[in-house]
Amino acid sequence: MVTAAKKVTKKTAAKKVTKSQRNKIICISHKEDCDGISSAALIRQAFGGDAMLVDYPGQMEALNQVVLDEKLKSLFICDLGLSKKTQDEFIDIMSRLRKNKVSVTYIDHHDIDPNVVTALEKLKVKVIHDINECTTVQVYHAYKSKLNDHASFVATCAAITDYMEDRPLGSKLLQIYDRQFALISATVMTYNIVGHQREPDYLQYLVEELADSKFPHDIPNTFEFAQIQVEKLSQIIAKVKKGMKTMTNLGHMEILDSGASGAVNFVMGLSGKDVGVAYKERVDHGIYAVSVRGSKNCKVHLGKIVNLLATSLGGSGGGHDKACGAVVPKPKIKKFITELNKKIK
Ligand SMILES: [Mn+2]
Structure with missing residues (x-):
C-alpha cells in the first residue's frame, strides 16, 4: 500500500x-x-x-x-x-x-x-x-x-x-x-x-x-556518389526496355533491384504512353510501393485518381497531378493497374 x-x-x-x-x-x-x-x-x-x-x-x-x-x-x-x-x-x-x-x-x-x-x-x-x-x-x-x-x-x-x-x-x-x-x-x-x-x-x-x-x-564525395547513381540508372534503362509492358493508356513494370521511383520515368518515356507505373515489392510488408508519372499530355489528376483507387483496394496513395505514389496490398496490384488504365482514358 x-x-x-x-x-x-x-x-x-x-x-x-x-x-x-x-x-x-x-x-x-x-x-x-x-x-x-x-x-x-x-x-x-x-x-x-x-x-x-x-x-x-x-x-x-x-x-x-x-x-x-x-x-x-x-x-x-x-x-x-x-x-x-x-x-x-x-x-x-x-x-x-x-x-x-x-x-x-x-x-x-x-x-x-x-x-x-x-x-x-x-x-x-x-x-x-x-x-x-x-x-x-x-x-x-x-x-x-x-x-x-x-x-x-x-x-x-x-x-x-x-x-x-x-x-x-x-x-x-x-x-x-x-x-x-x-x-x-x-x-x-x-x-x-x-x-x-x-x-x-x-x-x-x-x-x-x-x-x-x-x-x-562542398559535402565530401557527393559528385562521385552521383556518378555511381547515374551509372546504375543507365542500367535501369536497359532493363526497362526489356521488361516493360503496355496497356492502352499506360506502361507498367515490376521493378526488382532498384527503386520504383527511379525507374518510373523511364517506364513512361520508353513505353510511349502518357502514364507510367513502376512498382516494387516491400518484402517484409506484403505490399507494393507504386510510383506513377504522367507526361505533359496527361490531362487527368493522377494524384487524386490514385488516392481514391489505392484506398478502395485497401492501400493508400496520392500526390501531384503528374507525379504520385501509392502503397497497394500485394494481391491487388493487377487490379490497381487495370483500373488505373480504365480511369485515365
Ligand atoms: Mn515536395
Missing part, C-alpha cells in the same frame, strides 16, 4: 516538472527527395531542433511517437501529403498535440481535402499550403527573416527537383543563381538522397550540412 501511494506521488511530481519543461522542437519531414530534406534543413536553420526523416509508410508511426513526447514544444510537419486513408488519424493526432499546447505547423504542397484544412485550422494548427510552390520554397518564404542568404539556394534546388522552378516564387529564386549551377547542384543532391535511403545517419548529416549553408559540392 505504502509503496503504491509513494509511486503515485512520484508520478504526479514528475508530470508537473515535465509540463513546465516543454522545450523540444521537432521537424518531421519527407526523406525521399530534395524537397523534404531541404525543408528540414531550413526549419533547422530557422528554429533549431531535430529532424525526423520519414517516408509515407513511416509518416503516421512518427506522428504517433512524437505525440507521446512530453518535452515536445513545437512541431513542424513538412512535405508529407495526406490521403483519404491517413487524414482522419492525422487530425486526431493534431488534436491530441494541441490539447497538450504543442504548437504545430503543417507545410505542404500536395493535393489536400479542403475539409482537412478547415479541421486543422479549427485546432489552431498553422497550415501553410500552396499546391503551386514546393514545400522548401514555402518554408523559405514564411521564415525568410530567420534564414540566411544561402537558404534561397537550398530552396531553389528543392524547387528544381520537384519540377516547380517555373512557379512565381520558385522562378524568382532561380533567377538569383546561374541556371546550370543550380541544376547540377540540385541533381547531385537528389542522387545522394535517393542513394542513401537506407542510411538515416547520412540523411541527417545532409540536413545538418544544408542547414549549415554548405553547397552540395
Whole structure:
C-alpha cells in the first residue's frame, strides 16, 4: 500500500516538472527527395531542433511517437501529403498535440481535402499550403527573416527537383543563381538522397550540412556518389526496355533491384504512353510501393485518381497531378493497374 501511494506521488511530481519543461522542437519531414530534406534543413536553420526523416509508410508511426513526447514544444510537419486513408488519424493526432499546447505547423504542397484544412485550422494548427510552390520554397518564404542568404539556394534546388522552378516564387529564386549551377547542384543532391535511403545517419548529416549553408559540392564525395547513381540508372534503362509492358493508356513494370521511383520515368518515356507505373515489392510488408508519372499530355489528376483507387483496394496513395505514389496490398496490384488504365482514358 505504502509503496503504491509513494509511486503515485512520484508520478504526479514528475508530470508537473515535465509540463513546465516543454522545450523540444521537432521537424518531421519527407526523406525521399530534395524537397523534404531541404525543408528540414531550413526549419533547422530557422528554429533549431531535430529532424525526423520519414517516408509515407513511416509518416503516421512518427506522428504517433512524437505525440507521446512530453518535452515536445513545437512541431513542424513538412512535405508529407495526406490521403483519404491517413487524414482522419492525422487530425486526431493534431488534436491530441494541441490539447497538450504543442504548437504545430503543417507545410505542404500536395493535393489536400479542403475539409482537412478547415479541421486543422479549427485546432489552431498553422497550415501553410500552396499546391503551386514546393514545400522548401514555402518554408523559405514564411521564415525568410530567420534564414540566411544561402537558404534561397537550398530552396531553389528543392524547387528544381520537384519540377516547380517555373512557379512565381520558385522562378524568382532561380533567377538569383546561374541556371546550370543550380541544376547540377540540385541533381547531385537528389542522387545522394535517393542513394542513401537506407542510411538515416547520412540523411541527417545532409540536413545538418544544408542547414549549415554548405553547397552540395562542398559535402565530401557527393559528385562521385552521383556518378555511381547515374551509372546504375543507365542500367535501369536497359532493363526497362526489356521488361516493360503496355496497356492502352499506360506502361507498367515490376521493378526488382532498384527503386520504383527511379525507374518510373523511364517506364513512361520508353513505353510511349502518357502514364507510367513502376512498382516494387516491400518484402517484409506484403505490399507494393507504386510510383506513377504522367507526361505533359496527361490531362487527368493522377494524384487524386490514385488516392481514391489505392484506398478502395485497401492501400493508400496520392500526390501531384503528374507525379504520385501509392502503397497497394500485394494481391491487388493487377487490379490497381487495370483500373488505373480504365480511369485515365
Ligand atoms: Mn515536395
